[in-house]
Amino acid sequence: MEAFLANFNVVIDGFSWTIRLTAISAVFSFALGIVLTAMRVSPVPLLRLMASVYVEAVRNTPLTLVLLFCGLGLNSALGLSFAESVEWNVYWLAVLGLSAYTACFVSEALRSGVNTIPFGQIEAARSLGLTFMQNMRLIVLPQALRSVIGPLGSVLIALTKNTTVASVAGLGVQEASREMKLMFDQGVVPVLPTFIGFAIGFLVLCLPMGWIFGTLSKRMAVAR
Amino acid sequence: MRARTLSTTVAGAAALALALTACGGGGGGDQADDGTITIGVKYDQPGLGLEEGSGQPAGFDVDVATYIAGELGYEPDQIEWTEAASANRETFLQQGTVDMVVATYSITDERKQLVDFAGPYYVAQQDILVQAENEDVAAAEDLEGRTLCSASGSRSAETITETMGIGAELRETQNYSECLQLLTDGQVDAVTTDNTILAGYAAQQAGEFKLLGLEMQEERYGVGLPKGSTERCEEVNAAIAQMYEDGSAEEFLNANFGEAEFEYSTEQPEADGCA
The missing domain is CATH 3.40.190.10 (Periplasmic binding protein-like II)
Structure with a gap:
């Protein structure tokens, strides 16, 4: 355990990148998820089709492939770059992949939330003369969001753990699991305590998330 | 009752798995005998x-x-x-x-x-692989300000960036095949590791890449x-x-x-x- 603790600054550095990946991807995937949900329940058939195709295609593709596509496809073959420095370029490519992937799950969670709203409410809103956007913003999304806080917490936890793929899939983003593998490769640390140490690190990140989202979902539940 | 049956099954399966791995570990040592x-x-x-x-x-x-x-x-x-x-x-x-x-x-x-x-x-010697038509990189020093690819966990990149103090940017990948892909597409300027490993890849696509023939680290x-x-x-x-x-x-x-x-x-x- 001493060898693991001696490398503690490396561990902290790794987790700081895990948090950066998670936080920014969470924001983007939430935004994209809302857009996708709005498209899927919109009155325009083409929008519904596009959103469904996107969600089904990306949701059913392994994350490793999505990120490999970002690294070797978008970046290497097509020359897409987000930043001058390699470190930030691969970071943003990873955020792109993680957001594109996670948005599908956000969208599916939100859509199930939308389905909990009695249809009469939406009809009533329409009969009052609210447009689709007003209907979404004032009636549907506030209630849908409140009913899916719990599931969204699970999505966030999954995203946190999914960031570990970003270091392996053609990108080499710094994050916690990469630091762990580096420590093994250098042979400086015993395997079992290191595994347990990093697992505890993820617990420390994810347990409060689950707790906060659980509490929130109870507090914010829509009373019907 | 049902829960108990399930947990017994799980425990049994776990014990079996343990026993199997134990056998696997112990039996390996004397393979030379057979x-x-x-x-x-x-x-x-x-x-x-x-x-x-x-x-x-x-x-x-x-x-x-x-x-x-x-x-x-x-x-x-x-x-x-x-x-x-x-x-x-x-x-x-x-x-x-x-x-x-x-x-x-x-x-x-x-x-x-x-x-x-x-x-x-x-x-083996640590060497640098570049695209065959690259005339700008002839020595490690030429990598200043360029992008270098190396597999995660390899010490080769550190030799250049830390031991030699050359300011090259590092792109890390999971393995050298990915580095070669990035090199082909021009996303990185050079790949570094043991010359044997680089030569193995270069031999797969003869004429695409060239080794600089450096001797940086044994x-x-x-x-x-x-x-x-x-x-x-x-x-x-x-x-x-x-x-x-x-x-x-x-x-x-x-x-x-x-x-x-x-x-x-x-x-x-x-x-x-x-x-």
Whole structure:
């Protein structure tokens, strides 16, 4: 355990990148998820089709492939770059992949939330003369969001753990699991305590998330 | 009641799994007795050890391992190949999963505390690979401000960025195939690691890349043996000497790296001696 603790600054550095990946991807995937949900329940058939195709295609593709596509496809073959420095370029490519992937799950969670709203409410809103956007913003999304806080917490936890793929899939983003593998490769640390140490690190990140989202979902539940 | 039945089943399955792994670990050590030898090689390293379907690897390491096994009295059909990744080579030797590791396994003092080494059978040099038409990079110093690719966990990049203090940006990938892809597409300017590994990739796509022929850092490839196998180590060293004497080493090098315009050394590296 001493060898693991001696490398503690490396561990902290790794987790700081895990948090950066998670936080920014969470924001983007939430935004994209809302857009996708709005498209899927919109009155325009083409929008519904596009959103469904996107969600089904990306949701059913392994994350490793999505990120490999970002690294070797978008970046290497097509020359897409987000930043001058390699470190930030691969970071943003990873955020792109993680957001594109996670948005599908956000969208599916939100859509199930939308389905909990009695249809009469939406009809009533329409009969009052609210447009689709007003209907979404004032009636549907506030209630849908409140009913899916719990599931969204699970999505966030999954995203946190999914960031570990970003270091392996053609990108080499710094994050916690990469630091762990580096420590093994250098042979400086015993395997079992290191595994347990990093697992505890993820617990420390994810347990409060689950707790906060659980509490929130109870507090914010829509009373019907 | 139902929950209890389920948990009993799970516990039973877990116990069974434990028992099975225990058997696997214990039975591995005496594989030599039944007339076979288990050798760990790389399965993903062109030119050194690359699996080409049906569990049969090919490459320089594989040729060397086959030769050594031959000198130890094992026919090629008595060799059982196992994939040894960089991260599990020590564990494989310690647990007796393999009898020998020939997998671009550099001899270092840290590793010597865990396993024994025979050899070295080849001394690789860290080198730099660039696109064939690249005229701008001729030495490590030219990488200042350029992008360098290296596999995660490799010390090669640190030699350039830290030991030599050259300000190159580092792109890390999971393996060198990805680096080569990035190099082909021009996302990185150079790839660095052992010249043998680079030559293995360059030989796959002859004419696409060129090695700069630098000698930046020695990597002395040894034959990994379980701790305390001094006798076996002496035998392996004799086999390596024999391999260089009868010209087999040159033949293996030429067969695996001939396409890459790689100036390999055909002299036997000085053996370390067995502890």
